[in-house]
Amino acid sequence: MDFNSQLFVQYLIIGIASGALISLIALGYTLVYGIVELINFAHGEVFMMGAFAALTLVAATGVTGDSSAGAIIGVIALALLGAMVFSALLNFGIDRIAYRRLRNAPRLAPLIAAIGFSFILQNIGIYWHGSNPITPPSIIPAEYRAYNILNEWFDLETRIRLRPLDLAVLAVTIPLLVGLTWFVYRTRTGKAMRATAQDREAAALMGIDVNRTIATAFLLGGALAGAAGMIALYYNNAARFQMGFRYGLFAFTAAVLGGIGNLAGSVIGGLCIGIVWAMSDGFMKEYVPAWGAQWTPAVIFGVLVLVMIFRPSGLLGEQTVDKV
Amino acid sequence: MAMLEIRDLHTYYGHIHALKGVSLDVEQGEIVTLIGSNGAGKSTTLKTISGLLQPREGTVRLGGDTISGRPAHRVAAMGVAQSPEGRRVFPRMTVLENLQLGAFVRGKPDPADLARVFDLFPRLKERATQKAGTMSGGEQQMLAIGRALMARPTLLLLDEPSMGLAPLLVETIFGVVRDINAQGTTVLLVEQNALMALAVAHRGYVIQTGQIVLADDAAKLRENEMVRKAYLGEE
């Protein structure tokens, strides 16, 4: 069978958009791991809670696709910001209540606390929005539902679809990634974060408030997860209390793949996973009739295992770029 | 009233009783040295002063304020800088970034302070853009001291600044200690190299298994029978 390049590009677009989304979540794992060497197992659920907060916010405004453009843009901004603030405070709160008390405990203790929080948040999720998948209120105007940017803006005669939604994912993700990098490398608090990540005691001797700096990492990671939650809600047109599991697992894999603790690594890892995910879920079916989405986790972990064998510290781990 | 007053300090690591009632004073403008053999409690004393460890009993006072019980970053903000044992530079940051972090409590680093550090340690200037973790042990030691100076501290705590340095560099470091003291910084110096330490210090304390066993002028300690035998290796 011939290589279908149109289809390939189509899934590449989907892969890049999902990859950007995974990157946002992966950064939360990496920020926290980089600074306290904790794998925050509750992070996927913090992401899910962001999606739920966005869902509640959008529903509360009563805005739909028929509302005015101003109202639609307003509600998107509100839900995005609301989800970010909500997840940031949630992540911060978990650190404050549990992890901070366990800072000097054996490593297993905060890890178990994180797993515990992951279950607690899933149950809160069920209580909040039930256990079935929920479709968010449609806020995309009818004329944009089948809109193809490649046809409408560029007059291209192609069946490849680039939806406003695909572009919106990147329009939200890229500024957040740039903003985060700027924050970590250019601001005083960012420098304190990097110092704390490298040597906590020495950082304290410099006058850095270590607890506050760690709390900032949780806030930032949570905010990115919240943004990802809002994006996922509309990108998948669904939210469910279990959604944090798969996304969390893929994002954690992305962070490890890129070199956990490394910001740029998480983005590259996220894009890799997103693209592999899209290809496995969709593109492969064209060639292997027996192929299906159920193979995707196996493929993703296969990629991870290969990278771990040849580069145990991840694609960007421990060589060129700084850890957090 | 002494600038630094330590009274009856007891510090533990879990069940290990590391400091068993340490008391010492450092007057404004002095260089005081704390000497003792391995495991005597020298580093523990410095860490308790800087707030990295909290004493179970006793007090540390700085300029009359009780600082024991405060977290390390608060103590640093009060003008106490420490060059810790084992250097503890930030390995994945450049020399310059390390020095800038030294001035964290001051907000922005003062170019004059940077110039002074580069003046004291020209090697650091040559290596300004090198990652600290890739430098030699001696260079890292200079960086640790330079970084502490960037805070322009009123009290400087030095934990074995001569460790791992070539003899010529040891001379340089002690020269620097004398200079910064002459410029107004009070210094508490922990050393294994008792000969050098007693040569540069005004007064000294000898610590043994968590207790101060001797306290005197440096010149007198230098002549003390026990000190000569145990710490100077003389007969």
Ligand SMILES: Nc1ncnc2c1ncn2[C@@H]1O[C@H](COP(=O)(O)OP(=O)(O)OP(=O)(O)O)[C@@H](O)[C@H]1O
């Ligand atoms: N983290 C720790 N956990 C348990 N015990 C410790 C710890 N750090 C130090 N100790 C113990 O406390 C005592 C004092 O140690 P300290 O590091 O203050 O000695 P020191 O005088 O600085 O020695 P050195 O000259 O070797 O640096 C030692 O008996 C040491 O074993």
Ligand SMILES: [Mg+2]
């Ligand atoms: Mg020591």
